[in-house]
Amino acid sequence: MSFAVIHAQEDVIKQRSFLNESFKPQIDSLKKLYTSQGFTLLREASMAMESEYEMPVIMPLTQGGNYQFVFIGEPDSKLYEVRMFDWNEKQVIYKKNMWGDVDGNIITFNYTSQFSEYHMLKPVQVNKNKKKTLSGYVMMFRRAN
Numbered sequence: 147m148s149f150a151v152i153h154a155q156e157d158v159i160k161q162r163s164f165l166n167e168s169f170k171p172q173i174d175s176l177k178k179l180y181t182s183q184g185f186t187l188l189r190e191a192s193m194a195m196e197s198e199y200e201m202p203v204i205m206p207l208t209q210g211g212n213y214q215f216v217f218i219g220e221p222d223s224k225l226y227e228v229r230m231f232d233w234n235e236k237q238v239i240y241k242k243n244m245w246g247d248v249d250g251n252i253i254t255f256n257y258t259s260q261f262s263e264y265h266m267l268k269p270v271q272v273n274k275n276k277k278k279t280l281s282g283y284v285m286m287f288r289r290a291n
Contacts, residue, residue, distance in 0.1 A: 166192075166281040169218050172252060173283060176216055185214050185287035195271060195280045197223070203267040203284055207259035212289040215239075217253045217269045219282055224274035228253045233263040245274060 169192075177187060195201045207213060219226045223245065230239035241253045251271075259265070273280055 166220065166283075168221065169281070169283050172218055173285070176252075176254075176285065180214055180216075180287045183289075185289050188286045188288050190283070190285040193282050193284070195219075195269075195282045197271065197273040197276070197278060197280055200229075200268040200270045201282060203269070204264055205267065205286060207257075207261075207263065207265050209259055209262040211259050213257050213259065214287040214289070215255055215257060215267065216285040216287075217267075217282065218284075219251045219253075219269070219271035220273060220277070220280045221251050222273060222275055222277070223251065223271040223280065225270075225272040226251060226253055227270050228255070229268045230257065231266045231268070232261070233265070238265070 173190075181187070189205065191203070193201055193203075215228075215230070217226070217228050225245070226243040228239065228241045229237055232238050239255055239257060241255055243249050243251070243253055253269070267284065269282055269284065271280055271282065
């Protein structure tokens with residue numbers, strides 16, 4: 147099952163997959179890391195993104211569930227941000243990385259859901275080379291009980 151990724155362009159909403167092959171080693175390494183820590187990969191998706199525009203990702207979370215989220219952006223972007231909102235549109239997570247940070251183009255965070263409801267993840271990246279179309283990758287893991 148994949149994330150519901152929405153892309154709005156000219157009044158058309160559609161999902162677009164776009165994988166930067168250079169992400170593959172990072173993806174594989176993170177899958178191995180979180181699996182070894184007792185997490186199960188629930189969902190993953192590659193997506194086409196536009197520099198400076200958020201890409202909403204909607205996902206159902208279960209009350210008390212311990213989740214690990216991962217966003218991977220283009221290595222040559224200068225800014226990476228992820229915000230997560232609950233069903234009431236309250237921001238529950240905010241993470242920001244800059245180009246050159248230790249974590250670089252990867253934002254990860256742990257979250258325990260207070261309610262069984264949909265949440266919205268909003269990753270954004272700003273490319274320093276003025277590239278318009280960027281690729282992003284998101285993963286959602288849940289700790290096995």
